[in-house]
Amino acid sequence: MSGILLDVQGLEVAYGDVQVVWSADLVVRHGTTTALIGSNGAGKSTLLRALSGLLRPLRGSIVIGGRDLAGASPRDFVDNGIAHVPEGRRLFTGLSVHDNLLLGAYRRQDGKAAIRADLERMYDLFPRLAERRRQDATTMSGGEQQMCAIARGLMAAPRLLLIDELSLGLAPAVVDQLVETLHRVRADGASLLVVEQDVGIALELADHVYIMDQGRTVRNGPSDVIAADSSILAAYMGT
Amino acid sequence: MLWLQVFVNGLAVGGLYACIAVGFSLVWGVLSVINILHGSLIVLGGYLAFFAHQQWGINPLLFAPVAGAVLFVLGAGVQGLVINHVMARPFLITLLLTFGLNLFLDNSMLALFSADYRKVLLDPPLGVFDLGAIVVPADRIYATVIGLILIGLLALLLRTTQLGRAIIAVRMDRDAAALLGIDVRRTYAIAFGLGAFMAGCAGALLSVIFPISPVASAGYLGKAFVICVLGGLGSIPGAVLGGFALGIIESFGALFLGPEHAMTLAFLLLILLLAVRPSGLLGKRGFA
Secondary structure (H helix, E strand, C coil): CCCEEEEEEEEEEEECCEEEEEEEEEEEECCCEEEEECCCCCCHHHHHHHCCCCCCCCEEEEEECCEECCCCCHHHHHHCCEEEECCCCCCCCCCEHHHHHHHHCCCCCCCHHHHHHHHHHHHHHCHHHHHCCCCEHHHCCHHHHHHHHHHHHHCCCCCEEEEECCCCCCCHHHHHHHHHHHHHHHHCCCEEEEECCCHHHHHHHCCEEEEEECCEEEEEEEHHHHHHCHHHHHHHHCC | CHHHHHHHHHHHHHHHHHHHHHHHHHHHHHHCCCCCCHHHHHHHHHHHHHHHHHHHCCCHHHHHHHHHHHHHHHHHHHHHHCHHHHCCCCHHHHHHHHHHHHHHHHHHHHHHHCCCCECCCCCCCCCEEECCCCEEEHHHHHHHHHHHHHHHHHHHHHHHCHHHHHHHHHHHCHHHHHHCCCCHHHHHHHHHHHHHHHHHHHHHHHCCCCCECHHHHHHHHHHHHHHHHHHCCCCHHHHHHHHHHHHHHHHHHHHHHCHHHHHHHHHHHHHHHHHHCCCCCCCCCCCC
């Protein structure tokens, strides 16, 4: 088993007065893909927002690379190697694909040559983006926008990439393509934590799966174990 | 020939008007703050240029970027230390705050410099370009050209630098920008500073043409507002187009209605445009 990259213990998160996450414990290991599944309103996206500093947790720890970042700013999370691809892509209108990708590297200090090399790597991973690099990013199709959002996240050269709602609103063929690309990204050494509504996609994508229910991480295990136990999915996912 | 002369008179101040408006447009577009302080910042830029000319004999046209730099520091400081505290509050709160800051700066200038009109008198004067049929004052042409160059540099900054991209990103989606590690408050301060930079430059350029007084600030603010709505908010080409449009409209307004009604025609057209095409002539969603 490879070492632990991200270790979340006893996390509680609220939106204002409304507590959404009551108890989240979660581990992501180096070079693996972890999926977080659960029904609507289980608190998956809220947990993810705390893992990138957009929400300040009430209690608990978020340790990455030996540092507890609970309560730190989004910029601290980026500087410690966490990039977050938000739900709904959230690309910047009025900026080209190329400019959106460059903004992904906003906090990088390792020089223009390294950033340019990563840009080329992104255009290699996502050839569609290379074709559309001068186009306003928000005028592309949903699938292309998701590619651009993932590439923008990867431009931060993160140790851990968080993706919220990978497949939401996308055609199955596009999702297959994305899953394949994300396998390549993991093979290149990055780790991934993906929130996914579609259990089939999550099991295909991930090495390890966590199930969230009513604000708690209730079960977890290797994808094949979870897939084999139909009672787990029936209990929490209603499938 | 009279009409051609009137038209060229309008063109000659167009770039200068664009310069007045572009900073106001940037702050409105990026921060969603209607900066009532903008007119006073222009007047302050004019005073800086006036005193630099009086003390050291520096030509205000060349002093414009220096006046702009001083105003950048002031503007970034005001945003960073004061306005940033109310950015999350409703729109009217920031409007009220800049209104108060405007009163403060106007009255400070009244106390320091008095309400007397001051005029930069260049020696020797810049004279006129005599094109035979028409005559164009050289100071306006120089001021307009320098104004357009400064606007071009601002556009270049926004389009080609990481800072410019970050400003646009913050404008379009604050949370998504923060997720990339962009410091939103710092970006607000820089954007406001850039708006103040353009105001300072505009003030210095205006000082060779128009008299300087704290009471002029409301007039400049009104012009900035009209130009932004004419050209379309949140677009540099829009501010340039709006600047030239206002210059020409004022020029013909002065001819037909008398100089005292130059702005009347502009505001009439503004109301008409707001009714017919509220996004302005070149209004668009990105800031470029």
